[in-house]
Structure formats: structure tokens, C-alpha cells
Amino acid sequence: MPTINSLDDLKKIREEALKKRDVKNTAGQKQVIVGMGTCGIAAGARETMKAILETIENDNLSGIVVTQTGCIGVCEMEPIVQVQIGEGEKITYGKVDKATAQRIIEEHVVNGNVLKDKVIPM
Amino acid sequence: MKTIRSMVLVSSDPLSMERGAQQVFDNLQSEIKSFGLEDEISLSMVGDVGRHDALPLVIVYPEATIYGPVKPQDTRLLVEEHLYKGRTASELTASIRELSGKIAWVNARKGTIPAQQRIVLQRAGIIDPTNIEDYIVHDGYQALGKVLTEMTPADVINELKNSGLRGRGGAGFPTGLKWGFVAGTGNKKKYVVCNADESEPGTFKDRLILEGDPHSILEAMTIAAYAVGADEGYVYVRGEYALAQERLKIAIEQAKEMGMLGDNIFGTNFSFNIHVHSGAGAYICGEETALLESIEGRRGEPRPRPPYPTTEGLWGKPTLVNNVETLANVPAIIFHGADWFRSFGTPSSPGTKVYTILGNVNVTGLIEVPMGITLREVITIYAKGMKNGATFKMAQTGGSSGSIIPASLQDTPMDYDSFSRSGVSLGSGALLICDDNNCVVDLAKVLQNFFRVESCSKCNPCRIGNERAYQILNNISEGTGTMQDLEDLTMISTNLSELSNCGLGQTAGTPIRDVLDHFRAEVEAHIKLKVCPTGVCPMSGKRK
Numbered sequence: 001m002p003t004i005n006s007l008d009d010l011k012k013i014r015e016e017a018l019k020k021r022d023v024k025n026t027a028g029q030k031q032v033i034v035g036m037g038t039c040g041i042a043a044g045a046r047e048t049m050k051a052i053l054e055t056i057e058n059d060n061l062s063g064i065v066v067t068q069t070g071c072i073g074v075c076e077m078e079p080i081v082q083v084q085i086g087e088g089e090k091i092t093y094g095k096v097d098k099a100t101a102q103r104i105i106e107e108h109v110v111n112g113n114v115l116k117d118k119v120i121p122m
Numbered sequence: 123m124k125t126i127r128s129m130v131l132v133s134s135d136p137l138s139m140e141r142g143a144q145q146v147f148d149n150l151q152s153e154i155k156s157f158g159l160e161d162e163i164s165l166s167m168v169g170d171v172g173r174h175d176a177l178p179l180v181i182v183y184p185e186a187t188i189y190g191p192v193k194p195q196d197t198r199l200l201v202e203e204h205l206y207k208g209r210t211a212s213e214l215t216a217s218i219r220e221l222s223g224k225i226a227w228v229n230a231r232k233g234t235i236p237a238q239q240r241i242v243l244q245r246a247g248i249i250d251p252t253n254i255e256d257y258i259v260h261d262g263y264q265a266l267g268k269v270l271t272e273m274t275p276a277d278v279i280n281e282l283k284n285s286g287l288r289g290r291g292g293a294g295f296p297t298g299l300k301w302g303f304v305a306g307t308g309n310k311k312k313y314v315v316c317n318a319d320e321s322e323p324g325t326f327k328d329r330l331i332l333e334g335d336p337h338s339i340l341e342a343m344t345i346a347a348y349a350v351g352a353d354e355g356y357v358y359v360r361g362e363y364a365l366a367q368e369r370l371k372i373a374i375e376q377a378k379e380m381g382m383l384g385d386n387i388f389g390t391n392f393s394f395n396i397h398v399h400s401g402a403g404a405y406i407c408g409e410e411t412a413l414l415e416s417i418e419g420r421r422g423e424p425r426p427r428p429p430y431p432t433t434e435g436l437w438g439k440p441t442l443v444n445n446v447e448t449l450a451n452v453p454a455i456i457f458h459g460a461d462w463f464r465s466f467g468t469p470s471s472p473g474t475k476v477y478t479i480l481g482n483v484n485v486t487g488l489i490e491v492p493m494g495i496t497l498r499e500v501i502t503i504y505a506k507g508m509k510n511g512a513t514f515k516m517a518q519t520g521g522s523s524g525s526i527i528p529a530s531l532q533d534t535p536m537d538y539d540s541f542s543r544s545g546v547s548l549g550s551g552a553l554l555i556c557d558d559n560n561c562v563v564d565l566a567k568v569l570q571n572f573f574r575v576e577s578c579s580k581c582n583p584c585r586i587g588n589e590r591a592y593q594i595l596n597n598i599s600e601g602t603g604t605m606q607d608l609e610d611l612t613m614i615s616t617n618l619s620e621l622s623n624c625g626l627g628q629t630a631g632t633p634i635r636d637v638l639d640h641f642r643a644e645v646e647a648h649i650k651l652k653v654c655p656t657g658v659c660p661m662s663g664k665r666k
């Protein structure tokens with residue numbers, strides 16, 4: 001990682017990172033974000049995460065980026081999984097168990113069909 | 123589940139009633155029904171609204187639009203325009219004036235509700251906490267860069283003073299002032315300590331910030347260190363927060379690699395290092411002087427004050443101790459400026475507050491809203507109402523040392539000054555919402571048991587007072603209390619707050635005082651009638 005020696009360095013790093021993201025987004029990158037705060041983990045987010053990774057592996061999928069994030073404040077609905085495809089809207093799912101996680105990958109991420117019954121309004 | 127999107131209050135003080143408030147209420151009720159809105163609008167009567175012109179008033183939340191004087195024949199227009207079509211019925215609005223004390227605060231609301239306004243939690247749940255690049259993309263470390271390259275330490279402290287930020291750990295002390303105290307001491311070695319011990323039951327806001335956005339705390343601490351002239355910092359993290367500690371350590375490593383921590387930060391000659399110190403599970407270590415003792419490796423017992431940590435803190439050196447949430451506000455204040463920060467919240471308590479909502483409500487979790495919104499709004503709009511449609515009885519703020527807030531205060535703006543005027547405290551931001559199936563004696567007993575166990579036993583008022591108060595409350599709950607017990611409780615509560623050495627004892631008497639002030643009848647029923655009105659207490663007839 002480069003060392004930052006001035007405010008300009010920081011801004012440059014920020015812009016480069018932003019550009020990289022834009023390129024990936026316009027290329028239609030599929031992003032899956034799992035809420036991994038203590039509340040999420042307590043509700044089973046690790047299992048959900050595992051299920052997501054296994055589904056991706058078993059189905060031999062590529063071009064999907066799986067990342068984690070902290071708690072978003074709706075602890076009631078954990079584990080929370082968000083899906084963003086390219087520049088599209090970020091869809092938030094609540095109470096995602098293993099089976100739902102698999103469905104999210106196979107139906108939403110791969111085929112683009114949002115699982116309406118599991119979406120929570122943000 | 124019903125989703126309440128709007129809340130309508132009708133004033134019901136004697137003058138309003140004389141001028142037909144009841145008729146207005148009834149008409150509103152039938153109009154709301156005729157538009158089919160009864161599932162999305164809650165309608166209630168409130169007491170004194172603190173102003174005596176233009177009565178009766180009708181207040182519509184979340185916009186906090188005030189209508190008045192409203193006549194019974196105006197209600198159709200009001201419901202049709204505002205609630206059905208969603209625009210203000212401007213011909214009916216009352217002149218804008220700040221309502222004193224008890225209810226809503228018009229000027230403070232600048233269209234930020236009900237969408238939560240996130241300052242402290244702006245990145246939590248959005249970024250990957252283990253990735254510094256993600257933080258930088260979301261404007262991270264820019265405030266630090268600005269501070270180190272464009273501002274003097276005095277500028278930073280002035281900006282903070284102008285922002286009006288107050289400590290979010292519970293006491294509400296002006297943060298800029300505290301920074302100024304530390305900066306003003308002549309000592310060469312100084313420390314910055316982040317209090318992340320967060321052991322108030324029911325509070326988990328700090329955990330969420332540390333887990334979701336650890337870099338913001340590092341950035342804020344570095345800014346603080348530059349402002350006060352420190353070169354070393356500690357984050358004292360509660361022992362149970364393993365994940366928070368892990369993410370902090372990762373963040374520190376990444377920040378060091380990028381030159382955001384360590385020697386010559388941003389290519390300047392300013393250097394700063396941060397250590398993570400794990401607590402071991404004692405409630406008392408959240409008290410700042412006990413926390414310092416604990417970092418130094420001794421038993422966590424509070425020190426006598428003065429000297430305050432700002433002059434003699436960690437290893438006898440001037441030390442700045444700030445809560446996690448307080449610090450999380452700092453980068454945003456520097457980045458956007460003090461005036462921007464002041465545009466949220468109330469004039470005396472600018473900014474936002476993070477609340478953790480728990481108890482008998484439909485949605486529990488965490489919200490960040492501007493200072494000065496009311497408890498009723500939190501319950502109806504953010505928590506989506508009471509569970510099973512039960513009646514709200516009381517709320518307990520800020521973990522154990524907060525206040526017990528009766529239903530009569532649910533329209534008081536939640537900010538430091540309005541709350542202290544009403545004789546209650548905001549505490550650390552937990553809101554335990556209880557419905558009418560909960561017993562106040564039982565609640566007080568549980569809280570007192572907590573203090574009894576967690577007292578460090580260094581000073582007598584706290585060690586003996588909490589034990590005795592617990593015994594008395596236990597007797598009352600067993601049906602063997604006497605009226606003399608209530609006198610004793612009052613005395614213990616006063617002694618606790620006036621004679622105790624530190625914050626633990628000083629606030630331990632609050633629940634007792636609140637119970638006796640607001641729920642005395644219910645307590646007396648336990649004693650005189652030997653009945654627990656809610657059927658919670660055992661009432662077995664045993665006495666200790």
C-alpha cells in the first residue's frame with residue numbers, strides 16, 4: 001500500500017479507488033455484502049456467509065465479489081445481506097438463513113430476479 | 123404489523139379543552155377513518171404544550187408542523203391536505219415560536235426527520251470495516267489531512283467549541299472545553315484515551331461504531347492528539363467486545379502502513395501511536411478514573427477528583443478521555459464545519475444522538491436521530507409502536523444509571539437541557555421501553571441489584587447504600603415493605619447521589635428517586651394493599 005505524505009496523496013488514492021469502482025460497476029460487477037457485526041454473527045451471519053461462498057463454489061460462478069460490513073442498525077432483521085448488480089439499486093434482504101442465501105445467489109445474483117418476499121425496505 | 127408514518131397530537135390543557143379540543147380530536151378521528159388512514163396515522167391527546175396562544179394546537183409529526191387555533195370545522199381540510207395529500211395546510215398553521223420545555227421544538231427540525239440523519243453511523247453498515255481503502259473512498263482521513271496541513275491546534279479546539287458538541291457518554295460535558303483544558307496544561311507528555319468500555323446494560327452503540335467503522339475512531343483520536351498535544355493514545359475496549367478489538371487492531375495496522383498513524387503523519391512532524399487495551403468486564407471501569415487505574419495495571423477503583431484527568435490522568439500526565447460516540451462526531455465536524463453540525467439537533471444540544479431501542483416494541487435496534495426528538499416519536503415511528511398494541515408505561519434511558527421516564531414525559535424533547543429541566547437524564551442512549559405489564563418495583567429491584575453487584579466497594583455510601591436499597595426493594599416486592607421503608611429509600615437515594623465518590627454511586631440513586639417521584643401510588647399498593655398491580659412481584663411474605 002502506498003504511504004500518504006500529503007492531503008493531495010490522499011485525494012489521489014481516493015479518486016483512483018473511486019475510478020476503479022466505477023469501472024467495475026459499469027462492467028456489471030455483482031456485489032454481495034453480508035452484515036457481520038456482533039448482532040449479525042449472533043443471528044447466524046457466519047452460516048449465511050458460508051452458504052453464500054459454498055453456493056458460488058458449487059455452482060462454479062465468477063464475477064461475484066463478497067464483502068462484509070458492520071451493523072446497519074436493524075438488528076431485528078439480522079442476518080442482513082445486500083446485493084448490488086452493476087450500477088443498479090442496492091437491494092437489502094433480512095433474516096437470511098442458509099436456504100435463503102442460496103436462493104439469493106441462484107435467483108437474484110445469477111438470474112436477476114429479486115426475492116420480493118425477503119426484501120426489507122431501507 | 124402496522125407502520126405508523128405520521129403522528130398527530132392534540133393539546134388538551136384546560137384552556138384547549140374549553141375551546142373545543144375534544145371535538146377537534148373526535149373530528150380528526152372520524153376524518154382519518156373516512157380517508158382510510160387509520161392504520162398509518164396515530165392520534166393522541168397531549169397535556170400542556172407550553173404555549174398559551176392559538177389553542178387548541180394540533181401538531182403533526184414527523185414534520186412537526188404546528189396548527190392552531192384549530193376549530194372543529196377545520197379538521198377535514200387538515201386531514202385532507204396534510205395527511206392525505208401530504209402538503210402543509212398553510213392557512214391553518216400557528217405562528218412559529220419555540221415551545222418552552224415540554225413539547226416539540228420547531229426550529230430544531232430542518233426537514234431531517236423521519237429519514238434518520240446519520241453522522242456518527244454514516245459509514246457503519248456501508249463500508250467494509252477491514253478495508254482502509256473503503257474508508258478513504260467514503261471521505262475518510264480527509265478531516266485529519268485538513269487538520270494537520272491547514273489548521274493550528276487552537277483552530278481545531280475553536281471549531282469544536284463552536285460546534286457545541288457535548289460528551290455522549292452520559293454527562294454531556296462540552297467536548298471543546300475539555301480539549302481546551304488538556305491543551306492548556308504545560309506538560310510535555312499527554313495522552314488521549316477513548317472510553318469504549320460501554321458496560322451500561324442495554325447500550326451497544328459504541329460496539330456498533332467500533333465494529334462498523336473503526337477508522338473513524340482512529341482518525342478522531344489522532345485529531346484530538348494533535349489538538350491537545352499528545353503523542354500516545356489508548357482505546358479501552360470492553361473485554362466482551364472481541365470482534366471490536368480485532369477490527370480495531372486490523373485498522374491500526376492498516377493506518378500505520380499508509381502513514382495515517384505512527385511517525386510523521388501526512389508527511390508532517392506530528393507523530394501519534396494508539397494501543398488497544400482490553401477491559402475485563404467490570405462496570406466500574408467505564409468511570410474514567412477507574413479506567414485509567416485499570417490501564418495502569420491496578421484494580422479498577424475510582425480516584426478522588428480533583429485532580430481531574432485533564433490535569434493529572436494516566437500515569438499522572440494530562441489525559442483526554444472521550445467516549446466513542448463523541449469521538450465519532452469529530453471528523454465530520456472538522457470535514458463539514460461547525461455550522462453544518464449546528465444545523466442538527468437543538469440549540470443547546472446540537473448534533474445527533476444514537477439510541478439503542480429495546481423492550482416491548484415491535485422493532486428493536488439502533489437509530490441515529492437529531493437531538494430533541496421525543497420519546498413518543500421514537501416509539502411510534504422508529505420502533506413501529508408497542509408490541510401487541512400494549513400501552514406505554516415507562517422507559518429507562520441510558521442503561522442503569524439513566525432515568526425512569528414516565529408516560530407523562532414522552533413528549534419532552536430528548537436533549538440534555540430539556541431533560542435536565544424535567545429532572546431526568548439522557549444517559550448513554552439506551553431506551554428500554556416497558557409496557558404496562560411491567561412492575562416499577564421489579565424494575566428498580568433489578569437495577570439496584572446490578573449496582574449492588576457492580577459497586578467497587580471503595581466508598582461506604584455506595585457499598586452499603588446499594589445493598590440496603592436492594593434489600594428494601596426486595597421486601598416491598600415480597601409484600602413485606604413498610605411505609606418507613608419509603609422514607610429510608612428516599613434517604614439512601616439522596617445519600618448515594620450526594621456522598622458517593624464517583625459516578626456509579628452518584629447515579630445509582632436515580633432509579634429509586636424516579637420510581638418514588640412518578641410511580642409512588644404503585645409502590646404504596648405493594649405496601650398498603652400487599653398487591654402487585656401488574657402481578658409481577660412474588661409477594662411471598664418473606665422479609666430480610
